[in-house]
Amino acid sequence: xxxxxxxxxxxxxxxxxxxxxxxxxxxxxxxxxxxxxxxxxxxxxxxxxxxxxxxxxxxxxxxxxxxxxxxxxxxxxxxxxxxxxxxxxxxxxxxxxxxxxxxxxxxxxxxxxxxxxxxxxxxxxxxxxxxxxxxxxxxxxxxxxxxxxxxxxxxxxxxxxxxxxxxxxxxxxxxxxxxxxxxxxxxxxxxxxxxxxxxxxxxxxxxxxxxxxxxxxxxxxxxxxxxxxxxxxxxxxxxxxxxxxxxxxxxxxxxxxxxxxxxxxxxxxxxxxxxxxxxxxxxxxxxxxxxxxxxxxxxxxxxxxxxxxxxxxxxxxxxxxxxxxxxxxxxxxxxxxxxxxxxxxxxxxxxxxxxxxxxxxxxxxxxxxxxxxxxxxxxxxxxxxxx
Amino acid sequence: xxxxxxxxxxxxxxxxxxxxxxxxxxxxxxxxxxxxxxxxxxxxxxxxxxxxxxxxxxxxxxxxxxxxxxxxxxxxxxxxxxxxxxxxxxxxxxxxxxxxxxxxxxxxxxxxxxxxxxxxxxxxxxxxxxxxxxxxxxxxxxxxxxxxxxxxxxxxxxxxxxxxxxxxxxxxxxxxxxxxxxxxxxxxxxxxxxxxxxxxxxxxxxxxxxxxxxxxxxxxxxxxxxxxxxxxxxxxxxxxxxxxxxxxxxxxxxxxxxxxxxxxxxxxxxxxxxxxxxxxxxxxxxx
Numbered sequence: 001x002x003x004x005x006x007x008x009x010x011x012x013x014x015x016x017x018x019x020x021x022x023x024x025x026x027x028x029x030x031x032x033x034x035x036x037x038x039x040x041x042x043x044x045x046x047x048x049x050x051x052x053x054x055x056x057x058x059x060x061x062x063x064x065x066x067x068x069x070x071x072x073x074x075x076x077x078x079x080x081x082x083x084x085x086x087x088x089x090x091x092x093x094x095x096x097x098x099x100x101x102x103x104x105x106x107x108x109x110x111x112x113x114x115x116x117x118x119x120x121x122x123x124x125x126x127x128x129x130x131x132x133x134x135x136x137x138x139x140x141x142x143x144x145x146x147x148x149x150x151x152x153x154x155x156x157x158x159x160x161x162x163x164x165x166x167x168x169x170x171x172x173x174x175x176x177x178x179x180x181x182x183x184x185x186x187x188x189x190x191x192x193x194x195x196x197x198x199x200x201x202x203x204x205x206x207x208x209x210x211x212x213x214x215x216x217x218x219x220x221x222x223x224x225x226x227x228x229x230x231x232x233x234x235x236x237x238x239x240x241x242x243x244x245x246x247x248x249x250x251x252x253x254x255x256x257x258x259x260x261x262x263x264x265x266x267x268x269x270x271x272x273x274x275x276x277x278x279x280x281x282x283x284x285x286x287x288x289x290x291x292x293x294x295x296x297x298x299x300x301x302x303x304x305x306x307x308x309x310x311x312x313x314x315x316x317x318x319x320x321x322x323x324x325x326x327x328x329x330x331x332x333x334x335x336x337x338x339x340x341x342x343x344x345x346x347x348x349x350x351x352x353x354x355x356x357x358x359x360x361x362x363x364x365x366x367x368x369x370x371x372x373x374x375x376x377x378x379x380x381x382x383x384x385x386x387x
Numbered sequence: 388x389x390x391x392x393x394x395x396x397x398x399x400x401x402x403x404x405x406x407x408x409x410x411x412x413x414x415x416x417x418x419x420x421x422x423x424x425x426x427x428x429x430x431x432x433x434x435x436x437x438x439x440x441x442x443x444x445x446x447x448x449x450x451x452x453x454x455x456x457x458x459x460x461x462x463x464x465x466x467x468x469x470x471x472x473x474x475x476x477x478x479x480x481x482x483x484x485x486x487x488x489x490x491x492x493x494x495x496x497x498x499x500x501x502x503x504x505x506x507x508x509x510x511x512x513x514x515x516x517x518x519x520x521x522x523x524x525x526x527x528x529x530x531x532x533x534x535x536x537x538x539x540x541x542x543x544x545x546x547x548x549x550x551x552x553x554x555x556x557x558x559x560x561x562x563x564x565x566x567x568x569x570x571x572x573x574x575x576x577x578x579x580x581x582x583x584x585x586x587x588x589x590x591x592x593x594x595x596x597x598x599x600x601x602x603x604x605x606x607x608x609x610x611x612x613x614x615x616x617x618x619x620x621x622x623x624x625x626x627x628x629x630x631x632x633x634x635x636x637x638x639x640x641x642x643x644x645x646x647x648x649x650x651x652x653x654x655x656x657x658x659x660x661x662x663x664x665x666x667x668x669x670x671x672x673x674x
Contacts, residue, residue, distance in 0.1 A: 099632075099633060101433075101632065101633040101634065101635060102632045102633065104433065104635065105433070105631060105632045105633075105635050106632075108433065108434050108635065126432050129432060130432055202532060203532075205617075208618055210633070210634075244619070247617070247619060248532075248535055248617060249535050249617025249618055249619060250617065250618040250619055251613075251617060251618050256511065256512075256515065257515070257516075257534075260512075260515040260516035260517045260518075261516040261517070262515055262516040262520075262532060262534055262535070373431070373432055373433060375429065375634065375636065378629075378633065378634030378636065379449065379634075381629075381633075381634075382449070382450070382621075382626065382629060382630075382634070383449075385618065385619075385621045385625070385629070386450070386452040386453050386456070386621035386626070387452070
């Protein structure tokens with residue numbers, strides 16, 4: 001049957017009445033019926049999903065027309081997904097999350113519907129242990145080149161020589177300050193917490209995330225970001241409870257507050273720091289000289305991904321340096337891929353927010369899997385939030 | 388005879404079946420699952436691990452502050468709603484011209500078609516630094532902070548739940564027999580004592596319905612305190628979200644959920660008692 005340009009257009013009133021009258025007369029073709037009721041599309045979809053109608057062999061690798069990705073706020077160039085759709089016909093639905101625990105909770109509960117997601121380094125071993133992520137079929141990721149990746153950031157994606165995740169970008173956790181409102185120069189977590197209780201009273205935000213909020217409180221005393229020691233956590237708790245009444249908010253969605261000028265200082269991830277500074281130059285990004293967190297975000301595919309072919313296709317697309325470079329320019333996080341770095345403009349590579357000096361990077365620690373899943377830290381955070 | 392009775396029962400059963408099936412699948416079964424979870428243990432990586440223990444219930448005091456905050460927020464929020472809603476409902480039912488009434492009612496209900504999340508997000512920007520404070524800065528009031536204050540949370544709650552309070556009060560006032568008001572005036576009562584003695588008393592069932600409706604919903608509220616309170620004030624709803632989505636302590640979260648349901652049931656029973664007593668004892672019919 002020739003495909004008319006009118007196919008898919010909404011039915012005109014005249015035609016509708018016409019169809020209706022034919023219906024009344026009892027004359028209706030199967031095609032009319034299915035078309036009118038929308039059952040045709042539904043049957044086609046159901047048939048394919050349920051395997052009622054056999055699909056041709058080549059459709060085994062068919063990408064379908066939609067997939068879903070779980071990622072972080074302000075983390076992609078929206079154009080990337082538009083371009084991907086133009087090339088493959090697959091529409092990408094973007095789900096945004098506030099914490100790794102939340103992603104983990106959704107995947108653990110099952111039926112998340114994601115075909116690709118963006119976990120942080122310290123979660124991958126837990127996902128693997130729970131058996132909810134897919135060992136990656138590297139043959140499907142022709143654009144990925146392990147040799148061009150900086151090994152410092154990629155190690156946690158590979159467990160027992162099997163690659164479960166490939167890196168997206170790395171970054172740090174520091175704090176952003178509105179230097180017009182808080183003029184005293186700051187360079188440490190001690191100053192961050194002390195200022196929060198003084199000049200920054202009522203204007204400071206901390207993450208709604210135990211890993212970083214407790215970790216950076218531990219840094220006030222120079223303890224490890226990942227500490228699970230009772231006495232050290234007790235000290236951190238004491239500090240957090242003391243700071244609590246002075247805070248503006250406990251929230252990981254800090255860009256709106258900083259942009260509106262309600263908040264003057266916030267715990268902040270690299271990419272948000274870069275975006276804030278780019279749009280509002282008086283907002284500076286500071287790394288605590290005591291140390292803190294360094295991290296890598298990866299791409300991984302859930303075991304129960306409903307559209308694995310599209311997940312692989314999008315992942316491979318994102319591994320193309322020409323695509324990745326646009327992502328880095330949009331979200332402002334530093335790249336791990338030497339091929340991407342070669343394409344990035346000089347002012348990006350010279351941006352100290354993205355690529356801090358070596359002496360600032362040295363004391364930073366990668367978050368540990370145990371830090372995230374520790375019940376003691378979770379209860380500490382609950383006491384802090386309910387205080 | 389028997390046949391027709393059987394048929395009647397069958398028809399009743401068939402009519403009730405969809406609702407019953409719905410309740411069993413979406414209310415009873417999840418509730419049973421939560422009850423089972425609540426006597427379990429948290430798995431090492433989070434989630435649920437089978438066990439038979441009351442440890443989760445014994446741990447309830449760890450969220451005492453959250454329970455306490457909720458027990459304060461729910462009645463205070465409902466009271467705030469009531470104070471705003473009553474005059475509106477009164478005007479609509481007794482004062483507004485007949486032809487405007489429907490339009491005014493529609494105007495109250497229409498915002499309800501937009502999700503609460505969207506409306507609360509809008510308030511974030513209205514109260515945020517580029518909203519009202521920016522306007523006030525023009526007239527010389529600098530650095531005023533409205534967002535993330537208890538006042539902002541109360542405002543959000545009153546705004547969000549207002550229709551749920553207005554409608555039941557409106558209904559009870561609308562059914563009010565106007566001749567009672569005339570009788571009261573004829574018998575020499577002042578407008579104030581007519582209001583207190585007749586109008587207010589007869590609308591109390593509507594007030595109680597609205598109050599318990601808003602209060603029950605507020606017991607589980609977490610969105611408004613998070614968005615307009617900056618997540619600094621921790622309610623039981625926030626505790627539940629954190630336990631399920633952050634620390635993934637499902638058994639403890641389930642124990643709290645069960646407790647919350649029980650508290651809600653108690654609130655409903657008490658409200659129902661008060662409501663029947665008020666309306667039952669004071670029903671006055673002229674005919």
